[in-house]
Amino acid sequence: MRFASLGSGSEGNALLISASSGTTRTTVMLDCGFGLRECERRLARLGMAPADLAGIVVTHEHQDHVGGVFKFARRHRTPVWISYGTWQAARRDADKVDVRFCRDGDRVAIGDLELRPYTVPHDAREPIQYVLGDGQHQLGVLTDAGQSTPHLVQMLGGCDALVLECNHDEQMLRDSTYPPSLKWRIGGPFGHLSNRASGDILAALDQSRLRRIVGAHLSKQNNSPGLARTALVTALADQGTEVMIACQDEGFGWLEVAS
Secondary structure, eight states, rough: EEEEEEOOTTOOOOOEEEEEETEEEEEEEEOOOOOOHHHHHHHHHHHOGGOOEEEEEEESSOHHHHHHHHHHHHTTTOOEEEEEEHHHGGGOOOTTTOOOEEOOTOOEEEEEEEEEEOOOOOOOSSSSSEEEOOOSEEEEEEEEESSSHHHHHHHHHHHHHHEEEBBOOOOHHHHHSSSSHHHHHHHTTTOOHHHHHHHHHHHHHTTTTTOEEEEEEEOOOOOOHHHHHHHHHHHHHHSSSSSEBTTTTBBEEESSSOO
């Protein structure tokens, strides 16, 4: 089981997760916040074609996550898994797309992958994040959440790898030129995770199987890779766990969930 990013940040997000069983391979794309041609270009950079995707899985309706989903799905006849609330918020763009609904508590089988969606606190209609597995290993994904909850800590515990939002440094956000309303939205309980909050979540998790973590969705204005990395490393029980930081332009290349 492996994963890769087409790009991570406020200008667009898309994550690939792939698992194989014998001669078959299943790959899904988690969100698509890029335009059609840009998404195709970024897929090719990772050695993938649109026809290789078994589906697109959506977290919520904000444009940096859903902006390219339905155009891509229509062009390439790719099914889309989405919460009902997110579909309600984005359905004006979903005409002639094979839409399938999922929600917290479901277990969604897509080929060799099983997806478990779970709710998170974010300022969207029905935002969900996912734990994905192949029967042996699990990848937990958490971006676009304003705060920790016991539910998300339980869902992410025991994963072999994590993609975890480290959106902003709290002091950098306070000192930024953003208007007060935007600072409140980002730093509030339904906004985005700070480095400190992400570190606290990581420290609260069952890390017994954790071998790899990627900090994601960094703000270009209010964070730095060094600050995000320090927050994650400090919260790790095993300092042998690999820590990486995703970037907006390049994302990151293919990584094994468990090395």
